Amino acid sequence: MNVKSRVRLGAVVGAAALGVGLLAPAASADPAVGEYRQLTGVGSDTTQDVLNRLGAVITDTDGQPDGQLIASYNATGTPTIQTRASGCSINRPNGSSAGIDALRNAILNNTGCIDFARSSRGPADRTTTKLSWIPFAKDAVTVAVRSDSGLNSDLDLSTDELRDIYTCDKTTHNDVALTPLLPQSGSGTRTFFLEKIGITEAQVGTCVDGTVQEHNGNALDSEGDIAPYSVAQYIAQTNGVVTDRHGVTVLGKVETVAPRNTNGSLNVNFPYNRDVYNVVPTAKITGSTADANIVGAFVGTTSKVCAQTSHITAFGFGSLGTACGDPALKGER
Template identity: 60%
Template sequence: MNVISRARLGAVLGAAVLGVGVFAAPALADPPAGDYRVLAGAGSDTTQDVLNGIGDAVDGGRTIASYNATPTGTVKTREVNCEIARPNGSSAGVTALNTAVDTNSGCLDFARSSRGPADTSTSQDLTFIPFAKDAVSVAVRDDSALNNDLDLTTAQLAAIFRCDAGARVLNGVTLTPLLPQLNSGTRTFFLGRIGVTEAQVGSCVATMQEHNGLALDTAGDIAPYSIAQYISQVTNVVEDRHGATALGRIDGSEPFTAEGTLNTGFVYNRDVYNVVPTAKLTDPVIDAVFTGTDSKVCTAVSAGQSVIEKYGFGRIDHCGDTTDPALKGER
């Protein structure tokens, strides 16, 4: 079994944070209808909940409107002429932000992204501003034989998601691998870490909405999963959609610390970002909300606790940094 079971993880985190009210009602999925705040953003499923929490904690909930990745359909971000297709995933959010910039619509001011820029060679139109640490492990059902001291290597994962013939069975179970939806930053990140291109993804791989453990409904299911999302789901900080899943080790690396928090040194760790138009970095509201370690995103507190940590993420000393040229790009 995993070193920290689902039940123990909940108990450990619960004991650690009950005193600061972490089990209060989760932040709203979207701002209430007609609540058009100063800044509007959308995109990543991974960071939608923590941005909802930050939006509620900052300026009495008046400044940041963060719209969830699901359900499908449209979302209205401004009172007039801003009913747009709801962006589902980091790439969808970045694309929607680019569209807002190109058309000067004002419909979106930032995008949520769990990946860095896809292209830094031809444009510096967008700046990816890191604000927290996450990591990605793999989830399996906790009642499956796959969850028997699960510890996969990167080479094994590459073979599994290429659907190589010799990698289709593990612990006597036929594997049914799943990947997050297209446009998911987690999908892009995970495939990059295991060294598999989109063209190499095997025909045995199905698609699921990322970080939704309810989609793992057969014994052979295996999928990448945000560790921060898993922690916040298990502890009921957000809607609990982890289902019957458990997280395994990768290359011997443990997803959780002994206290049940995110292991920020996990082998597949990553920064997560808020993306803003580079030309808007000097805007006083954008600057105050996103830029620097003293920004409102980086310092948001709820009931005496860092909102970033409340939602299962790790804090970083470069939160709000806008100086890294490798984080400017994307067109």
Template identity: 55%
Template sequence: MNVKSRAFAGALVGAAALSLSVMAPVASADPAAGDYRVLAGVGSDTTQDVMNGLGESVDGGTLIASYDATGTSPIKTREDGCEIARPNGSSQGITALNNDIDAGTGCLDFARSSRGVQTAGTDLTWIPFASDKLKMAVRQDGPLVGVNFTTAQLKAIYECTVTSVNGNPVTPLVPQSGSGTRSFFLTQIGNPTLGSCVGTMQEHDGRALTSAAHIAPYSVAKYTAQTGGLIEDVHGATVLNTIDGGEYSRPVYNVVETARLSEAGIAGTFVGAGSKVCQDTATIEVYGFGTVSDCGSTSLKGEN
């Protein structure tokens, strides 16, 4: 059974519990103008759509406001003030949350993140809520379809010391700076020094693969939701290839200020297995993500 079939077979079990609004394609995670909810978050492209689904599903769409990684900027998260530049990706989202905490403006409550802690500390807490997988996207009309990339091979490709696979040219693309997928992927392949052959793309937008030689890391959850018609389909002409015979697995998080963990709104929404986000497994699964046994854990802390 292929990735798409496997993910949707599991998702269909929970789909009956979802409202029709969750099953409909999602154009943007941004709430409508003037719709200011209790908790506002920004950051990861990987999890923006599932957090949009949770935003509509949990408490009837009144609790969670999640703003897309891309779109018009600035965004406005509160009725009074709180116009901020739109953060694109996990690291920019976490930086925006840190800046908001330092300024005491109260414009943000959480940051979406598809990568873990980069700097040790205790100011922020990474709360896992789902799992994702990463594979390599290639063009379906090119000669790289079916290639099982190895970790060592990918490191050399991104260092530009390997420029062909099975005699076919290969040109690597990497997500934009600040992307959690970029950070996670490069760590998985050994933190290579990127060579001059490496191009940059908006993560999980397969339309950027314009050459038969292009390859790029791609979220399986995003691909499943795109090709399944749940969200805007920007997978282009891509298919997903395995890495080391499988894929890289990773948890995804909502990051909050550690000092606010005991607040009723934060705790009830994100903290513990009984939290509203952790309990809504149907929404999490229908967007292609897996559930995690430590959903709601507050053990992972850091600065950024």
């Protein structure tokens, strides 16, 4: 495996170029030590920043003391996080799958430590209805390369070419030796991207470095590097809304389609577009066991999350309109 030492941190850049006051950089990570909120979420790197922002602006008005409702813990940071005042010191989940597993563990053991999981993929197992994937925004995934690389000549790859790159059947492009990268195991972006290019984990070639933290352009440190990248994350990073990790990367087209519109916003018609979700226990949004905080935060177009369209789009995502908050999609993991 072509595993290299990858730079992990980007620089925090200045105010966003979008000219809206709400676009100051998001809270950097977890709630302050000793600060516990009604709803706790973990998981996806892709949506951690926008959930941090929503956690900062959504207040708790459901009979609890005034304050913030949602606590969102970043995918990376200290090895463990403390999500409640006692009994809830857990290993920090990094990625959609890890977040969903943490939620499932909290349900199974009735710990109350986790209330929702951030996910940039849909359910992998549809055989049960134990969990509900509630969409709140639209994203897309394309590939990034270095702007100073020979790969960057208005990069436009087909799905077949991407499949060949990640199975190591295609080893050069524009006379540059390719060094393909994938996000770390458990990443929803990794799962989604492999599905879109039509290969399984078992088919990923030995030339691929599959250990890179997702959406970190600084990890592309050689000419042939190519990696999947959330378009929403790229927009937020380059606009200074979040910590800028894009480095010198640029986004490529797929099947001649650009991932961004001419005004720089997300192209919701990009071939590899996806919904992003907050995953909750189905029992907590239905019937006598429903939790008013979870329902109020996530379910329906008038939910507290769906009402924050300006914040969601400020972080590079597309609006779902009336599809926001629909609890119909269910599964197990």
